[in-house]
Amino acid sequence: MTSRRTRDRLVDRLIAKGISNPRVLDAIANTPRHLFVDEALASRAYEDAALPIGYQQTISQPFIVATMTEALLAGVEKHTRILEIGTGCGYQTMVLAQLVNLVYSIERIGPLQVAARDRLYDLKIRNVYIKHGDGFAGWPENGPYTGILVTAAPKAVPEELYEQLAVGGAMVLPEGDKNVQRLITIRRTANNYERSEGEWVNFVPMLSGKV
Ligand code: SAH
Secondary structure (H helix, E strand, C coil): CCCCCHHHHHHHHHHCCCCCCCCHHHHHHCCCCCCCCHHHHHHHHHCCCCCECCCCEEEEEEEHHHHHHHHHHHCCCCCCCEECCCCCCCCHHHHCCCCCEEEEEECCHHHHHHHHHHHHHHHCCCCEEEEEHHHHHHCHHHHEEEEEECEHHHHHHHHHHHHCEEEEEEEEEEEEECCCCEEEEEEEEEEEEEEEEEEEEEECCCCCCCC
Protein backbone atom coordinates (compact mmCIF):
# COMPACT_ATOMS: atom_id res chain seq x y z
CA MET A 1 0.00 0.00 0.00
CA THR A 2 2.95 2.32 0.57
CA SER A 3 5.16 0.77 -2.08
CA ARG A 4 6.90 2.57 -4.89
CA ARG A 5 4.36 1.06 -7.29
CA THR A 6 1.43 2.53 -5.39
CA ARG A 7 3.06 5.95 -5.46
CA ASP A 8 3.90 5.63 -9.14
CA ARG A 9 0.24 4.90 -9.86
CA LEU A 10 -0.65 8.21 -8.24
CA VAL A 11 1.92 9.94 -10.43
CA ASP A 12 0.47 8.27 -13.54
CA ARG A 13 -2.95 9.59 -12.55
CA LEU A 14 -1.54 13.12 -12.20
CA ILE A 15 0.09 12.88 -15.63
CA ALA A 16 -3.25 11.73 -17.09
CA LYS A 17 -4.88 14.79 -15.54
CA GLY A 18 -2.35 17.11 -17.18
CA ILE A 19 0.51 17.62 -14.74
CA SER A 20 3.73 17.69 -16.79
CA ASN A 21 6.57 19.29 -14.80
CA PRO A 22 8.93 16.34 -14.11
CA ARG A 23 10.38 18.01 -11.00
CA VAL A 24 6.92 18.33 -9.50
CA LEU A 25 6.04 14.74 -10.37
CA ASP A 26 9.31 13.53 -8.82
CA ALA A 27 8.70 15.48 -5.63
CA ILE A 28 5.24 13.93 -5.32
CA ALA A 29 6.61 10.45 -6.02
CA ASN A 30 9.18 10.96 -3.25
CA THR A 31 6.73 12.20 -0.62
CA PRO A 32 5.34 9.44 1.66
CA ARG A 33 1.77 10.75 1.88
CA HIS A 34 0.72 7.84 4.12
CA LEU A 35 2.84 9.37 6.89
CA PHE A 36 0.85 12.61 6.74
CA VAL A 37 -2.52 11.09 7.61
CA ASP A 38 -3.92 9.07 10.49
CA GLU A 39 -2.99 5.39 10.40
CA ALA A 40 -6.65 4.47 9.84
CA LEU A 41 -6.56 6.42 6.55
CA ALA A 42 -3.13 5.28 5.38
CA SER A 43 -4.59 2.77 2.92
CA ARG A 44 -6.26 5.68 1.10
CA ALA A 45 -3.22 7.95 1.12
CA TYR A 46 -2.35 7.44 -2.55
CA GLU A 47 -5.83 8.11 -3.86
CA ASP A 48 -6.11 11.47 -5.57
CA ALA A 49 -8.40 12.82 -2.88
CA ALA A 50 -8.43 15.22 0.05
CA LEU A 51 -8.60 13.46 3.44
CA PRO A 52 -9.40 14.70 6.96
CA ILE A 53 -6.49 15.52 9.31
CA GLY A 54 -8.53 16.60 12.35
CA TYR A 55 -9.47 20.08 13.60
CA GLN A 56 -11.91 20.26 10.65
CA GLN A 57 -8.97 20.54 8.24
CA THR A 58 -7.84 18.39 5.34
CA ILE A 59 -4.73 17.21 3.53
CA SER A 60 -5.02 18.64 0.02
CA GLN A 61 -5.77 16.51 -3.02
CA PRO A 62 -2.47 15.58 -4.74
CA PHE A 63 -3.71 16.95 -8.08
CA ILE A 64 -4.30 20.34 -6.48
CA VAL A 65 -0.91 20.27 -4.73
CA ALA A 66 0.71 19.48 -8.09
CA THR A 67 -1.29 22.13 -9.95
CA MET A 68 -0.41 24.87 -7.46
CA THR A 69 3.24 23.83 -7.31
CA GLU A 70 3.51 23.88 -11.11
CA ALA A 71 1.94 27.33 -11.22
CA LEU A 72 4.35 28.56 -8.56
CA LEU A 73 7.41 27.30 -10.47
CA ALA A 74 6.26 28.41 -13.93
CA GLY A 75 7.88 31.58 -15.17
CA VAL A 76 9.99 32.22 -12.07
CA GLU A 77 13.65 32.13 -13.00
CA LYS A 78 14.95 30.85 -9.69
CA HIS A 79 13.07 30.32 -6.47
CA THR A 80 15.15 31.02 -3.40
CA ARG A 81 12.55 31.22 -0.66
CA ILE A 82 8.91 30.29 -0.50
CA LEU A 83 6.28 31.33 1.99
CA GLU A 84 3.47 28.82 2.50
CA ILE A 85 0.35 29.75 4.44
CA GLY A 86 -1.63 26.86 5.90
CA THR A 87 0.88 24.14 6.81
CA GLY A 88 -1.81 21.67 7.87
CA CYS A 89 -0.09 18.28 8.08
CA GLY A 90 2.90 19.54 6.08
CA TYR A 91 2.38 17.53 2.89
CA GLN A 92 2.55 20.46 0.48
CA THR A 93 5.43 21.82 2.59
CA MET A 94 7.49 18.68 1.95
CA VAL A 95 6.74 18.79 -1.77
CA LEU A 96 7.98 22.40 -1.90
CA ALA A 97 11.04 21.66 0.27
CA GLN A 98 12.35 19.32 -2.42
CA LEU A 99 12.12 22.00 -5.09
CA VAL A 100 13.48 25.20 -3.53
CA ASN A 101 16.20 26.31 -1.10
CA LEU A 102 14.07 27.44 1.81
CA VAL A 103 10.43 27.12 2.81
CA TYR A 104 8.76 29.19 5.52
CA SER A 105 5.32 27.97 6.51
CA ILE A 106 2.66 29.35 8.85
CA GLU A 107 -0.15 27.41 10.54
CA ARG A 108 -2.80 28.97 12.79
CA ILE A 109 -3.79 25.77 14.67
CA GLY A 110 -1.13 25.06 17.33
CA PRO A 111 -1.30 21.25 17.49
CA LEU A 112 -1.18 20.95 13.68
CA GLN A 113 1.87 23.23 13.55
CA VAL A 114 3.72 21.17 16.17
CA ALA A 115 2.82 17.85 14.51
CA ALA A 116 3.88 19.07 11.06
CA ARG A 117 7.17 20.44 12.39
CA ASP A 118 8.00 17.15 14.15
CA ARG A 119 6.90 15.05 11.16
CA LEU A 120 9.13 16.93 8.71
CA TYR A 121 12.02 16.74 11.15
CA ASP A 122 11.58 12.95 11.37
CA LEU A 123 11.51 12.83 7.56
CA LYS A 124 14.91 14.62 7.59
CA ILE A 125 13.62 17.75 5.91
CA ARG A 126 15.94 20.50 7.14
CA ASN A 127 15.19 23.50 4.93
CA VAL A 128 11.74 24.27 6.35
CA TYR A 129 10.75 26.69 9.13
CA ILE A 130 7.21 26.38 10.47
CA LYS A 131 5.65 28.87 12.84
CA HIS A 132 2.37 29.08 14.73
CA GLY A 133 0.77 32.30 13.56
CA ASP A 134 -1.80 34.09 11.44
CA GLY A 135 -0.91 34.01 7.76
CA PHE A 136 -2.87 37.19 7.04
CA ALA A 137 0.22 39.05 8.33
CA GLY A 138 2.62 36.95 6.24
CA TRP A 139 6.15 36.55 7.66
CA PRO A 140 7.83 39.86 6.80
CA GLU A 141 11.11 39.15 8.65
CA ASN A 142 12.23 36.59 6.06
CA GLY A 143 10.81 38.16 2.91
CA PRO A 144 10.58 39.09 0.18
CA TYR A 145 9.70 35.66 -1.17
CA THR A 146 10.15 34.45 -4.73
CA GLY A 147 6.98 32.44 -4.19
CA ILE A 148 3.96 32.59 -1.90
CA LEU A 149 1.51 29.70 -1.80
CA VAL A 150 -1.68 29.88 0.24
CA THR A 151 -3.52 26.61 0.96
CA ALA A 152 -6.62 28.04 2.65
CA ALA A 153 -9.06 30.35 0.89
CA PRO A 154 -9.30 34.07 1.73
CA LYS A 155 -12.22 36.07 0.32
CA ALA A 156 -9.69 38.37 -1.33
CA VAL A 157 -5.89 38.35 -1.65
CA PRO A 158 -4.49 39.56 1.72
CA GLU A 159 -2.87 43.00 1.27
CA GLU A 160 0.22 42.20 3.36
CA LEU A 161 1.19 39.40 1.01
CA TYR A 162 1.59 41.66 -2.04
CA GLU A 163 4.43 43.52 -0.33
CA GLN A 164 6.19 40.32 0.70
CA LEU A 165 6.33 39.00 -2.87
CA ALA A 166 9.69 39.64 -4.61
CA VAL A 167 9.84 41.28 -8.03
CA GLY A 168 9.83 38.40 -10.54
CA GLY A 169 8.04 36.16 -8.05
CA ALA A 170 4.65 34.44 -8.12
CA MET A 171 1.86 33.98 -5.60
CA VAL A 172 -0.71 31.19 -5.98
CA LEU A 173 -3.87 31.00 -3.89
CA PRO A 174 -7.53 30.01 -3.87
CA GLU A 175 -9.70 33.11 -3.64
CA GLY A 176 -13.41 33.23 -2.92
CA ASP A 177 -16.21 32.23 -0.62
CA LYS A 178 -16.66 29.06 1.34
CA ASN A 179 -17.14 26.06 -1.01
CA VAL A 180 -16.35 27.87 -4.24
CA GLN A 181 -13.09 29.53 -5.08
CA ARG A 182 -10.83 30.11 -8.00
CA LEU A 183 -7.10 29.45 -8.17
CA ILE A 184 -5.41 32.79 -8.72
CA THR A 185 -1.83 33.43 -9.79
CA ILE A 186 -0.29 36.85 -9.16
CA ARG A 187 3.05 37.75 -10.72
CA ARG A 188 5.00 40.73 -9.53
CA THR A 189 6.79 42.59 -12.32
CA ALA A 190 9.12 45.60 -11.93
CA ASN A 191 6.20 48.00 -11.62
CA ASN A 192 3.03 45.95 -11.50
CA TYR A 193 1.13 42.90 -10.30
CA GLU A 194 -0.34 40.67 -13.01
CA ARG A 195 -3.29 38.52 -12.09
CA SER A 196 -4.56 35.40 -13.83
CA GLU A 197 -7.44 33.13 -12.91
CA GLY A 198 -7.32 29.35 -13.09
CA GLU A 199 -9.62 26.52 -12.19
CA TRP A 200 -12.40 26.26 -9.65
CA VAL A 201 -11.34 24.68 -6.37
CA ASN A 202 -12.67 23.94 -2.91
CA PHE A 203 -10.39 24.79 0.01
CA VAL A 204 -11.06 25.29 3.69
CA PRO A 205 -11.46 29.00 4.51
CA MET A 206 -8.52 31.16 5.60
CA LEU A 207 -9.40 32.37 9.11
CA SER A 208 -7.92 35.19 11.20
CA GLY A 209 -6.07 34.74 14.45
CA LYS A 210 -4.30 31.71 15.83
CA VAL A 211 -5.74 28.98 18.02
N1 SAH B 1 -1.07 22.51 2.94
C1 SAH B 1 -1.90 21.44 3.48
C2 SAH B 1 -3.38 21.78 3.43
C3 SAH B 1 -3.82 22.34 4.70
S1 SAH B 1 -5.51 22.77 4.83
C4 SAH B 1 -1.61 20.14 2.77
O1 SAH B 1 -0.57 19.99 2.22
O2 SAH B 1 -2.41 19.24 2.80
C5 SAH B 1 -5.35 24.49 5.18
C6 SAH B 1 -4.66 24.86 6.46
O3 SAH B 1 -4.67 26.29 6.52
C7 SAH B 1 -5.37 24.39 7.72
O4 SAH B 1 -4.50 23.65 8.51
C8 SAH B 1 -5.77 25.71 8.42
O5 SAH B 1 -5.70 25.65 9.82
C9 SAH B 1 -4.76 26.67 7.86
N2 SAH B 1 -5.12 28.10 7.94
C10 SAH B 1 -6.34 28.68 7.74
N3 SAH B 1 -6.27 30.01 7.92
C11 SAH B 1 -4.96 30.31 8.22
C12 SAH B 1 -4.26 31.50 8.54
N4 SAH B 1 -4.86 32.69 8.59
N5 SAH B 1 -2.94 31.41 8.82
C13 SAH B 1 -2.30 30.20 8.80
N6 SAH B 1 -2.91 29.04 8.53
C14 SAH B 1 -4.23 29.08 8.25
